[in-house]
Amino acid sequence: MSLHDDAVRVLETYDGQEELRGVYLAHLAARPDGMWKSCEAGHVTASALVIDPGRGRVLLTLHKKLGMWLQMGGHCEPGDPSLAAAALREATEESGIPGLTLLPGGPVQLDRHAIPAPCHWHLDVQYAALAPVGAVEAISEESLDLRWFAYDEVAAVADGSVVRLLERTRAALSARVPG
Numbered sequence: 001m002s003l004h005d006d007a008v009r010v011l012e013t014y015d016g017q018e019e020l021r022g023v024y025l026a027h028l029a030a031r032p033d034g035m036w037k038s039c040e041a042g043h044v045t046a047s048a049l050v051i052d053p054g055r056g057r058v059l060l061t062l063h064k065k066l067g068m069w070l071q072m073g074g075h076c077e078p079g080d081p082s083l084a085a086a087a088l089r090e091a092t093e094e095s096g097i098p099g100l101t102l103l104p105g106g107p108v109q110l111d112r113h114a115i116p117a118p119c120h121w122h123l124d125v126q127y128a129a130l131a132p133v134g135a136v137e138a139i140s141e142e143s144l145d146l147r148w149f150a151y152d153e154v155a156a157v158a159d160g161s162v163v164r165l166l167e168r169t170r171a172a173l174s175a176r177v178p179g
Helices: 003-013 018-030 083-095 151-157 160-176
Strands: 043-052 057-063 072-075 109-114 121-130 143-150
Touching: 003 018, 003 083, 003 121, 018 043, 018 109, 018 121, 043 083, 043 160, 057 083, 057 151, 072 083, 072 121, 083 121, 083 143, 109 160, 121 160, 143 151, 151 160
Parallel strands: 043 121
Antiparallel strands: 043 057, 043 072, 057 143, 109 121
């Protein structure tokens, strides 16, 4: 299965954000190159919020180009076998933390955001990555800084997309805990 086909499968089974999900699927149906940075109309990206639920915190990166605190993520690469693998690769590379695992159940959120020319849109498929106990981060060349933030600190440093991603991740984590 190609990465393009995997993305279509993931989006077809994603539960929620119906209108935005339709935009993503229409984009991929119209553009065989819709997964790649070279697609100037926009392209699918993959990201993951690195979370340490035991300590009630998330790891954010101060993005070098954008100067904003964001989740780890970026462009898909030809060697990525799946969208989930691309998100996990990006999270591992940018956090420097080995042993991250994606929260089961697929993507947590979709977020479409404008980016500077020559491309126009990132169609981001956002996952959550659980940090192993005792995880120690290591800054990458893509970041100005990496920092753990308590859940209640995120709204003060990050934009609404990251705040929503954290809220949806926490809800997904709560759904996993037996009542």
